[in-house]
Amino acid sequence: MRPLLVRTRLDLDAGLAAHRAVGARIALVPTMGALHEGHAALLRRAGDEAALVVASIFVNPTQFGPGEDLDRYPRQLAADVDLCARAGADVVFAPEVDAVYPEGPGRGITVDPGAYGRVLEGASRPDHFSGVLTVVAKLSGLVRPDVAVFGEKDYQQLVLVTALARDLCLRLRVVGVPTVRADDGLALSSRNAYLDPAGRRAAAALSRALTAGVQHQRSGAASVHAAAERVLARTPGVDVDYLGVTDPALAPAPESGPARLLVAARVGDTRLIDNTALLLGG
Template sequence: MVREAVTTTLVRADTRADLRSALATFSGRVGFVPTMGALHEGHVALIHRARAEVGPEGAVVVSVFVNPTQFAPGEDLDRYPRTLDADLEACAAAGADVVFTPAVEEMYPAGLGDGSVTVDPGVLGTVLEGASRPTHFRGVLTVVAKLFGLVRPDVAVFGQKDYQQLALITRMAADLCLGVEVVGAETVREPDGLALSSRNRFLEPAQREHAAALSAALRAGQAAGGAGPVAVLVAARAVLDASPGIDLDYLELTAVDLGAAPASGEARMLVAARVGTTRLIDNVPIVLGPEKLTHEGAR
């Protein structure tokens, strides 16, 4: 059944039928924020962005679903934090209208076997995160496509912290003609620069201090942008090499679309590393070469 949750204005829907009933009460645009729960201020910012996109007459839907198909064996599916009561409170406080909280059986009624239809992420899904987690993006794109089909949003908001995921979902929505505008929202950070993540709670105090080196390295790379791609990577790696407790997976400079980095102009720097047993990712935009001066002068 459809259940009132936390406030009289937030509706929790556990099933597809519940979701349809809840959405039928809205006539405006629908904004959607897919999450795996364990919500933090970064998610709250996404909800606020969705509200800004659809306006006061629209509906903002948040999904809370820990998707098993994007975790490989040995990854942290069982360990991933589940804080549904707190998530519902956060959604209510942020002004969401509907929270969709399906069970695994609701999202995968035919089971999790190999016979199901899935979304192939293509070549872009095999690099960076895809190289370390080969099945990850197939699971992500498949569940997001399912959620788009169920929610039928006009706009969906994703964080830029998961930049490769954002790029793939944007491409999927366009290539498969899903009729959803995909919006990327800026990464929300702690005062020392660490990107907010549901996995940050797994860091011990000393590890939390070490983790700040990821954003420090990215900032160092940004500052070196005017000297070109090689200088960017050298500056960022120097910070990581001098930082204890960082087990680097990758540090890459790419084009905005995650292709080969340009010699000058707009680019993206991405990093992934383990701090203790916790794997963290982050990224920033970078302007390479002479165009950096043009961008700064235009501000």
């Protein structure tokens, strides 16, 4: 069945009114569109969590910095609605910018991501997580979901959105879904479409680096970092932005126990991120 496509706040409220009236559980899957099978996995998980699944499709201008790919980010609403239908979404909310930012992007009250929003991805993209958390807060206010589903591929985002829901008392449970990968290990991403064949082959080094790190996890964080770094260093065409080992909440890595290995790199003019779970000293 085709999902209901709504573009305005009023139409969203009208589309959800009957479900809210009977107390139906609502799940939100926020996206920027250019959907792929990774997004389909999020939508299917949302269907397991709630009676009604809302997918938002909104290229959020406030999470892009100067010189980034806001203007060329893929926009393919018809194809995205088709994928949402196949994956079980009930409503697709695809607002224009003024529906989300009536005062204009970057004006009005915004969300400060805190210290952990200024490391790793936040150090490279200083305003990124303020934009992400602000739009998630806005979408949560508009949809009023019980559950929001995010992918682990954007792990730092997942951690910060979870903190947003907790610290701002949003009455929202945040669910993370494991990264979906291509056969060669590359994490599915809308930005993979930018890669030419040579870049696509080089990009697979990110997942190989993570695998190398996992293979050294019993030896501790320094060994993990060194192993991953070696893989990236010997791959032409991969320009590393950051490579780091943290605890699961983005604090410094422990000597032993659960941790996370995170990487960002440019392949040509395409910037990609990835991460994996670790068990240090295990």
